Amino acid sequence: MTVIMPSQPTAEQQLAFLAKMQRLFSEGDFTATYKFALVIALSDLAVEQGRDSDVTLRFSYTDLAQKFIDLYWNHTVPYARATAGTSSMVLIQNLGQQAAVVTAICQFRETTKISSRSLVQRHHAYPKLLRKVADTVSTQPATYLQNLGGSFDPFLFTRIQGGLELKPGVGHCLRQFQPLIQQLARQRWIQHIKSNRRNAPAIGSDDELETFLFAASRQSLDVVRKGLSKVASGRCFYCGSAVGDKAEVDHFVPFSIYPRDLMHNFVYAHGDCNRRKSDTLAAKEHLERWLEFGEKECGSLMEIGVLAGIPADRNASRSVSGWAYQAAFRAEAQAWIRKREYEKVGADYLIMF
Ligand SMILES: [Zn+2]
Incomplete structure (x- = not known):
């Protein structure tokens, strides 16, 4: 048989x-x-x-x-x-x-x-x-x-x-x-x-x-927002337009992907960009800028983190984003560029880590 x-x-x-x-x-x-x-x-x-x-x-x-x-x-x-x-x-x-x-x-x-x-x-x-x-x-x-x-x-x-x-x-x-x-x-x-x-x-x-169990408190996010707005000179991280001190704190690697608050993962972004990016990873141009930003502003970010009581560890944040982009590449995920524009996460993203 x-x-x-x-x-x-x-x-x-x-x-x-x-x-x-x-x-x-x-x-x-x-x-x-x-x-x-x-x-x-x-x-x-x-x-x-x-x-x-x-x-x-x-x-x-x-x-x-x-x-x-x-x-x-x-x-x-x-x-x-x-x-x-x-x-x-x-x-x-x-x-x-x-x-x-x-x-x-x-x-x-x-x-x-x-x-x-x-x-x-x-x-x-x-x-x-x-x-x-x-x-x-x-x-x-x-x-x-x-x-x-x-x-x-x-x-x-x-x-x-x-x-x-x-x-x-x-x-x-x-x-x-x-x-x-x-x-x-x-x-x-x-x-x-x-x-x-x-x-x-x-x-x-x-x-x-x-939020109560796992995310940063509103109070400490407010400290982060004020600090970030100074470091970012009041400009939105994604589109670069001037937003003054009214913008929001965005998780660069979305909270839905990695639900921890890490100081180096926060960027200053205006509400519209933040909502449009939503739970998606940011595109290559943003990733490049984010890696530079973390290096250049490492000291200031550490200071804000200490004030807000939020862990600040640039290497940890880099590892987390490397891990997130790896997974996105394997899943053929899209990354957000601006407004309704997206691109596929390619192998060229991974070389940056
Ligand atoms: Zn913007």
Whole structure:
């Protein structure tokens, strides 16, 4: 008897997949929680429908919509904390108006009076709900999930008539790393809901918790801001325009990539540049300037760090940025130049370290 071994992605391909997943969570633009749901749905379906063979996996929008309804069903119960003085509400899952999937499920619950998930699929109104959710999945997360750091990188799937087709090897990777992917997606999903201010009446201001536990205090950041504005002569680090003393403190290597405050990693930037750069690494021209800046202003940065009580170690900051750009290069990440312009992190970045 001959045993045919399915061809599996190589160890390198699997690592590349993980690097891209990591990028998806750190650089993806998440205005709604749909993308987390789609990642979870894909890995669930890969486990449920896939085999470790060469067969290409295709999921219809209806398959995905079913998973979405499953995932969001419990979310449509008003949330209430045990603490007195907090109100109960259906949590908002979008930065704009409530996510359409949540609204559709709420309406379904309202009209059918069904509260048990197991009865949902038997109701005659279910196909209509399913179509509505499938439409949203198709026009929202399936369209935008693979937008990373300002560019479209379809590493997971291509869109086909009525659904998605996974890229070769992706089904295998989704099954292999399903627990890790689920955990990442759930954690980011929770963060998204917590950091939406409109959910504060129900969950309190828990968004302060991470800052409290892991980030520099506002007070010490204010000391940093004043110090940096002098060192930078009141100019924005990225665009060079004069911003006076009103600008912001930016983490050169984004906090989402390396969540520690290091004095040499701070630059003075105006709000607009800071927000546009967001969670992306800065492009080569900025990196060059940043390395020079750290060397030239090392003494002043040390002084500010001591005043603000923030660790100041130029070598540590260099190592951290070297590590971050290495990872970005491996994941074929984009780096931010200005406004909406990006470029790919190339090998020429790494020579600078
Ligand atoms: Zn600027």
